[in-house]
Amino acid sequence: MTRLDLTPLFEPKGVIVAGASTHPGKFGFVSLHNILAAGYEGNVFATNPECPEILGVQCSASVADVPDGAADLVMVCAPGPAIPGVLRDAATKGVRAAFVVSGGFREAGAEGEALENELVALAQELGMVLAGPNGQGLVSTPAKLWSQIVAPYPPAGRIGIASQSGNLVSTLMNLARQGNVGISRAVSAGNQAMIEIADYLDYMAQDSETAVIVTYVEGVPDGRRFYEALKAATAAKPVIVVKGGVSEDGARAAASHTGSLATNDRVFDGMLRQAGAIRAPGIDAAYTLAAAFATTPLPNGPRTVVLTTAGGWGVLTSDAVAASGLDLMALPPDLHDAIGELVPPRWSRNNPIDLAGGETRDTIPAVLDLIASHPEVDALVYLGLGIQGNTARAYRESPYMPNEGMERIASFHERQEVRYANAAVEISRRENKPIIVASELAIGDPDNPGIATLNKLGWPCFASPGAGITALDALWAYARDR
Amino acid sequence: MSDKPALSEHDSKLLLAGFGVPVSREKVVATPSEAVAAAREIGHPTVLKLCGAAIMHKTELGGVKLGLVGDEAVQTAANELLNKGPDGAELLVAEQVSGSRELIAGVTMDPQFGSTLMFGVGGIFAEVLADVVFRLLPATDEELDAMLDDLANPHILGEFRGEPAVDRQALVNALSGLAACVAERSDVESIDINPLIVSDGLPIAVDALVVLQ
Structure with a gap:
């Protein structure tokens, strides 16, 4: 054909x-x-x-x-x-x-x-x-073409979307408007009478405007054609697949073990693995992964450093790293010593690097830089963006305002958040290494100056350390298998 | 139960062995005395099974006798099975493959994707655990090798209770043999190997069922 x-x-x-x-x-x-x-x-x-x-x-x-x-x-x-x-x-x-x-x-x-x-x-x-x-x-x-009758117009970007459901195109456009990691092409495939999802995959695989593809499918008109197109597309760029209708798998009366175990979903899942596609459990997870692929450099290896301003986040992140294909590396001695010279002595002295309040000494951009530029580090996870902004917000909303001292500190915290966010993005791009930023403020307070700065830069802020690690793990798995 | 024609266990294994799938050493006999002779030749302990195209789920019928040692045990078990089986039933005398890991492998026709290969954790818990993975056929050896890591419990292929790790190449060869069988034999509809026992690190098909179109 x-x-x-x-x-x-x-x-x-x-x-x-x-x-x-x-x-x-x-x-x-x-x-x-x-x-x-x-x-x-x-x-x-x-x-x-x-x-x-x-x-x-x-x-x-x-x-x-x-x-x-x-x-x-x-x-x-x-x-x-x-x-x-x-x-x-x-x-x-x-x-x-x-x-x-x-x-x-x-x-x-x-x-x-x-x-x-x-x-x-x-x-x-x-x-x-x-x-x-x-x-x-x-x-x-x-082409500045918004020829969609339901979905909002998204920010421009490098995520391509081919969906069997038009409303899920809307979902992804809305997520793109919120996350500000934008879209190249998005199409609601309708009945796929002539142009099938497989054809859109062919197009987007070759499309220089598209860096990552998200596709939502329930069933495919021609299974082998879909598999071949998917396999060819994954050779060119990451493809994230969401499969709908998983629960509709009927039990099969089969005389053989293989036949009774061959549910539609298991076969589909194996097909996705074989084609090299990335399966996302839902449309929001698919967008989160796509946003990571569209913006974040791929890691060259699994060696991950976690930088946190508070203990609990670091502990949960360590657990998530341990359950992934990433490696919570031991801190190289020279990196350990260099960080020790910048921060107060109460820091954790291992990975996760818990600054334990050291960020008020204005050291976060310098520490981010030290870690990301170290040749043995493949990836960096940064937790704690926004907490100074929390304090600023508390003061801004305080019944004791106006208050000159509180005003001054709120402004200082807000400026710092902007600096940290700018530093994370600038260093990640310069070093060509992933810096994953995670904070619940992405949902809880998107106006926080740190979070808002990332958003303005079109850089993802993951809503939890777990979501950030899931994305980083996917980046590494893709880089490794490529 | 499918009404499609199926090969007997022995014929299924003979077919698969021709495509490089390792199968248990065995022989079909008609009488208890032949069973005794065959068991001596194959070596004890021995397994006796009722054999015939109509007999698919032997274990549930009580049609399998395991761990038989000595002529007398073989003779007694053979009599028992032949009395239980239908007229003209035969017996399969097979080596007792030792190994504590039971895997499963098979090929089935998927309505959407065509011929697909399955591999996973086998034995009597196969359906309950459902720790199986699929690949579309044809598949490269590299794809079959990657498939092994997709099990929910891939450690089952590592060193296990004093037994060596599964020889991955041998396993991939066995799976690739199943694929070759359906590729060359267009009359084969599905293949089922359960269990595929890991003995000293090597997979051996201990029970098999080939269904024809």
């Missing part, structure tokens, strides 16, 4: 919204609105036989009235019976891709399935690729 060319879908030079609506409650309006609102720079056309203009875009009566060669993607919001005509007209105008948002196809029963098959045959005859039907559209930030 020759590969489908999805370039006109994700990098169109112009888009036609067929079936544009004047009613803000209809997909035909939302589709046009979103394309305009995100600042798409290509040509935008809309068809509506009854209305001369919507949102400042002049409407044509039909696709046949659109200028030749000005668009290569048509977003089809028109009802089922009108679609074949739209596709035929579009093809004569040089359109090479259609995204059919409309429903009423395979998902609606046998009659819809027949219509869907006819649509695919027609698209093939016209030499067009056809996405959907019954999909929620797509996002392509390099």
Whole structure:
């Protein structure tokens, strides 16, 4: 099977919204609105036989009235019976891709399935690729294209998404807006009548704008095709898979041990392992992993140092490291001595490095630098960002404010948090080593200056040490097996 | 129970042995005196099993006698089994493979992904523990080797109760033999080896069932 060319879908030079609506409650309006609102720079056309203009875009009566060669993607919001005509007209105008948002196809029963098959045959005859039907559209930030009817427009970034569920695209867009680690392409695959998840994997594997792929699947139309595409994609970049419908595994009446043990999920899991994919237990976990891969340098080895400003976090993190493929390394003597010269004598003197309050001596950026630049250290976990910001917040919200002394200390703490966050990101990038930052404040108080600084830099802050270690372990496993 | 034709345990093993899967030394006999002679030849302790295509779950039928030492024990067990079995039943006389680890391996046809290979912890607890992993076929030896580490309890392949660690290459060869069998024999629908006993570090198929299409 020759590969489908999805370039006109994700990098169109112009888009036609067929079936544009004047009613803000209809997909035909939302589709046009979103394309305009995100600042798409290509040509935008809309068809509506009854209305001369919507949102400042002049409407044509039909696709046949659109200028030749000005668009290569048509977003089809028109009802089922009108679609074949739209596709035929579009093809004569040089359109090479259609995204059919409309429903009423395979998902609606046998009659819809027949219509869907006819649509695919027609698209093939016209030499067009056809996405959907019954999909929620797509996002392509390099083209500033927001052609999605439900999901919000995400920050631009390097995570690619192909999902069997449109609403899970929304979930990921919302997580990207919150985490500020952004998206390259995202597509709701709909019924996968012609373009399957496997085809999107092919495209995103080759796509230089995409550094990591997340895919959500329930079932795949062609298991072997999916496996081959996944295997090829993982050779190019990390692919994170979330599988839905695991609990629907029926018990099988089988005479053999192997047959009775071969549940759909076990076979699927083995297939993922064999293809080199990373399986995430849920969509939030998938985003967390993708954010790590999209931003954080891969470690060259498992040797991990934990830097903490408080004992309990370090203990839990040590436990998480012990349960992972990472190695809580013994501190090299020269690193031990160098840190000892910077911090007060009560520090832990081993790994985890517990500064036990030493950060008030303004040493965190210097200690981060010492650890990350040490040649034997492969990765660094930094816990405690935000605690000075906690104090600042307590003062800011205090009934004793205004108070000059409290004001001065709150400002000092806030400046320090910003410094620490900047230092963590700058050092990680300079040394090309992962620095994993974890704090519950990522959820509990995202306005904390340390957390907010990371967010502004598009750097992940994991919500717990465990989540950070899970991500780092995945980075290391990927680096090791590559 | 499947109504598809299945090879007898002995024929299943003969087929698999042809693809390099190590199987227990054994012989099919019809009478108690033949059983005694076969047991002498193979060596004691000996296992006797009721044998025939219709007899799939022998243990549950009480169709297996383990740890037989001496002619008399073999003779008595053979009489008992032949009385229990259907008319014309035969006996499988096999070496008693010693080893405390029982693994499982098999091939089944998945409706979505086609031919898949399974490997894991076997014996009577196989379904209860369900510590098994799958790979799609064909699979490279490297992929089969990586599969071993995916067990929930991979330490079962290490040194164990005074026995050496499992020879990984031998294990991969055995799995690769199963894969080769279904690749070359298009009439084979599924394969089941349980247990695959680890004896002195080497896997040996002690029971096997090949189902044809």
